Amino acid sequence: MNLTLKVWRQAGPESEGSMQTIEAEGISEDASFLEMLDVVNERIVEEGGDPIHFDHDCREGICGACSLTINGVPHSKQQGITTCQLHMRKFRDGDTIWIEPFRARAFPVMKDLMVDRSSFDRIIAAGGYIDVRTGSAVDANSVPIPKEDADSAFDSAACIGCGACVAACKNASAMLFVGAKASHLNKLPQGQVQKDERVLGMVRQMDAEGFGNCTNQYECEAVCPKEISADVIGKLNRDYVAATVKEAVK
Amino acid sequence: MEIREKSGNYCLKFYLHGTRLASGFVRNIKQAMVSLIQPVISFWNSSIGKKILVALSGAFLVFFLIGHLAGNLLVFTGRGALNDYAQFLHEMGHGKGVWIFRIGLLVALVLHIAATVALTRQNRSAKGSQYAHNATMRASRSSKIMIWSGLIVLAFLVFHIFHFTIRVNPELADMADPAQPERHDVWGMVIKGFENPLVSLFYIVALTLLCSHLSHGIASMFQTLGLRTGKTKDASKIIGIALAVALWLGFISIPVAVMTGLLKADSSGYSDTKASVIEAQIAKQ
Known part of the structure; x- marks a missing residue:
């Protein structure tokens, strides 16, 4: 599936950030949301760019490391799951997905989608x-x-x-x-x-x-x-x- | 000489003892004040403390609204009943009762507003930046506009007090009860007041916003006071909405009844001023 990602990019804690549009092409619907970002990052690295930084650890929904506000909702609109448990089959081909860091003054952004909790x-x-x-x-x-x-x-x-x-x-x-x-x-x-x-x-x-x-x-x-x-x-x-x-x- | 020296020493000792006692007393008072004021300040400074003040002052204001509505509904029973009730309120406790209530309401209102404005400012600062793509999952519309519904109701309240309590309009202020001309004709004033469509419209809009405010506010009060549990959460939501709607229906029934002509001033003439009634009585004599 092909998706358009609107991703928050911020170089560091003190930098100004902005939304960047990234095309994600040929994503498997069996991929998890974080795997989709991994694929996108591999392409960014191959092209010599700065990969999207995001928090993750166990990828099993039990550690609490992954975050991301997806289309305005933390861990997406799917109830009772973390971002790592979200699968791309929940989206439709051609969708635009907004990906932002968890927003709160007490959670300052470190880089891109990573926040200090x-x-x-x-x-x-x-x-x-x-x-x-x-x-x-x-x-x-x-x-x-x-x-x-x-x-x-x-x-x-x-x-x-x-x-x-x-x-x-x-x-x-x-x-x-x-x-x-x-x-x-x-x-x-x-x-x-x-x-x-x-x-x-x-x-x-x-x-x-x-x-x-x-x-x-x-x-x-x-x-x-x-x-x-x-x-x-x-x-x-x-x-x-x-x-x-x-x-x-x- | 010795005696004088001794007595001098005693005087000095007594004086020193006295100042020590006095400074000890002042210190005790200071400590008592600190131990009284410190918890109050830290309660106010805490997030939950301010919310509890909002909940308690809100509860007091809701109880007032219930009493106010019960009194207002007497308008449907006729001039005598409402004017008797108004007279009772003003004469209760040798005229002090109404002022005790007014001061209590003012304190509750000031606390409610001061705490909510402080909380709202903190909340905006705590969020910092907003999402580029915003979405909500559960928040009710009423809950999103609490500060605005509250502030518009406050504006209405100021108007309402000038209109019916202070009575800046002499036409409403000078109305006398035809049966007892020495007292004000509250019943006539209410009907005359609501005959102005703009007044009725503002009243209905403000009361609708108040209903919205209470539908979220009453349920929130249960949560903030720690009364909402797994067992009581549905009940607290239903009580909030039911009470808000009941108050709304009750309050707007009066301007609606006046506007639709269900509630009319009778031929005894609500427009009679105190002076004209007294003049008429003198003429009769």
């Missing part, structure tokens, strides 16, 4: 962990956890930290990510001890990184490759109020 790492470092004695593994059933809690904690833990939620949000809010990471631990008994400091720490880091504020439009939920529910945002709000009150009177 280390702000997420700093949010995790601000509370997305539990302090436990390491050593011999504890018996899995030594702490009984209700099935419902375990399931819902696991749903939150499915977050791969790709940043699509931020990219889809018109406010570049990271509430779905922070909500998922906080409730993943807050729902489990092991996470209770540090629940309040976790919520306050992560929300403060989120604000400090310059992410926006949730306006409850749930675009994040619609594009999340792991289909994490915006219920985690409600829980984060609830936990934040409780933690703020406790901190004020303590």
